[in-house]
Amino acid sequence: MKGTAPRPASRAAARAVAGLLAADGLLHLYWTTGATWPAHDPRTLSIAVLGSEVPFTPPVLLPLVAVLLTGAAAVLAYGQGLGGRRSRPLLRLVCLAVTAGLLVRGTVGLAWALGVGEGAGETFDRLNTLLYTPLCLGFAVAAARVAGVGSRLGARLGARVGGRLDARRAGRRAGRGGGRGGERIGKPKRAVGSPR
Structure with missing residues (x-):
């Protein structure tokens, strides 16, 4: 195998x-x-x-x-x-x-x-x-x-850093991508007067 x-x-x-x-x-x-x-x-x-x-x-x-x-x-x-x-x-x-x-x-x-x-x-x-x-x-x-001594450590660090960078990029794209007033897409809107 x-x-x-x-x-x-x-x-x-x-x-x-x-x-x-x-x-x-x-x-x-x-x-x-x-x-x-x-x-x-x-x-x-x-x-x-x-x-x-x-x-x-x-x-x-x-x-x-x-x-x-x-x-x-x-x-x-x-x-x-x-x-x-x-x-x-x-x-x-x-x-x-x-x-x-x-x-x-x-x-x-x-x-x-x-x-x-x-x-x-x-x-x-x-x-x-x-x-x-x-x-x-x-x-x-x-x-x-x-x-895989160096590559495993590098892959773990790269995944953590890369994952954070991907999340930031996605947040920036969402902020530019069509929501009103810089709201992120997919974030639910709160109705006025509704509890938090």
């Missing part, structure tokens, strides 16, 4: 975010085999990716792979307008969680890039500044677009 039709920009953003998450998930799945590409050994890989030594073993990586691939599927489904009445809120919740995760990682990466905390090594610092942080912040914005 299809949900509401998403905007083309939201669909494109969903494909981009889902693609990034899926690629990251597949790369982590590849590392569960013991391969260390693009590094020469597990220690170098860990320091380049995380900034510290963490074992790149299946018990550590497989839960992350599951989260990344689930997030990719949910973002893509929500962005394409898939899901019924019951599943759409859950898909949106996953989109919001992806947005939050990317935003937190991007913000922390920005703090690291600005020198907060201990240095994790030249390789990680360079990758964090030039690749990880910009990707996370940019894709956080894209994921927020998919989830």
Whole structure:
């Protein structure tokens, strides 16, 4: 069953975010085999990716792979307008969680890039500044677009302001539109001497 039709920009953003998450998930799945590409050994890989030594073993990586691939599927489904009445809120919740995760990682990466905390090594610092942080912040914005974070708030504000403006315009038109002495059309006339 299809949900509401998403905007083309939201669909494109969903494909981009889902693609990034899926690629990251597949790369982590590849590392569960013991391969260390693009590094020469597990220690170098860990320091380049995380900034510290963490074992790149299946018990550590497989839960992350599951989260990344689930997030990719949910973002893509929500962005394409898939899901019924019951599943759409859950898909949106996953989109919001992806947005939050990317935003937190991007913000922390920005703090690291600005020198907060201990240095994790030249390789990680360079990758964090030039690749990880910009990707996370940019894709956080894209994921927020998919989830409708800014558009829903804007639509609510726009509806309120627009509704008030429409009411004022209608009142002005009614005031010019044929009533005597500037009376609004549709407003009942009171008879002289009648109670208020």
